Amino acid sequence: MPSTPKIGDVPGEFRLSGGQLSGGAFHLGDYSLHEQRGNPVVLAFYPGDDTPVCTAQLCSYSDGLEQLQSAGAVVWGISAQGIDSHERFARARQLRMPLLSDPDRAVARSFGITAPLIGLRRSVFIIDAGGRLHWKHVTAVGATFPPAAALASQLATLPV
Template sequence: MRARRPGITTGSMPIPQAGSAAPGFQLPDQNGNTVSLAQFAGKHVVLYFYPKDDTPGCTTEACDFRDESSALQKAGAVVLGVSPDSTARHQKFAAKFNLPFPLLADTEHTASEAYGVWGEKTNYGRTYMGITRTTFLIDPQGQVKHVWPKVKVAGHVQEVLALLKGEAPAGAKKAAAKKAPATPR
């Protein structure tokens, strides 16, 4: 493990921003098949990083992606979930909740570090290394189109779908509304 200074998160690259090239990866899915970003060239990729299989927030997020999978496919997107869990654990999680998309086992944290989502976390006073829930929308040319850092699960999949359909994400609508000048009465 890399040496750390107090208060400094290490072990990850910065989060790729919109317009930058998406880092490539090769990871096994829940069935042991190798999945790479390159194999989805020409399609939008919804790459979502989540902390742990079969936990409340992660289950809700996975099931929301499952429930919207046909709409996401219709919008031309492929969904890939990534966590540090093993392929065996992913297989149980995918089977339990009938997840129709690959869950990638990033047990060595290579993809999560490349995407800047692996780092130091604190929960109830305990400090540990883990994934910060983050979603990347990657365009058909392999460029990052949009990043949702520190995802709040409720409504997240609808934001992703809205952006794929060409609508502004909810956060952008709120920001635009705040910047709009008041209309005289």
């Protein structure tokens, strides 16, 4: 299994299907890391839709979305569940950021965060506008996550 990228590394390109709740509709699309060059990207990997800690994490990021976006950041939630599950989760919790599906965990593997039993370790990566890893938080067990305010603080340290 690959190790997690180091600060300053350029993570590999990926494209995942996902959707975003907006105006009552769940808009489907493909999301490419490469196409976000020029913007910081927050990648929030989480083990599963509608689980207690994952719900708290994604609700925190959705509630703090304006704060994260004010730093120019794009925020994506990524897990192995399919698009239908993501849509139900987004609607039930009014989550406003795109939720991406990594069904075979290929992207999670490329970030070195797959784990037995839970599928992947709860992890957050901030990629700077140039495509380099600026900051990461990878849990061993997955019961904690950095709140949106902590992510905003990290985004504030990015060069403008």
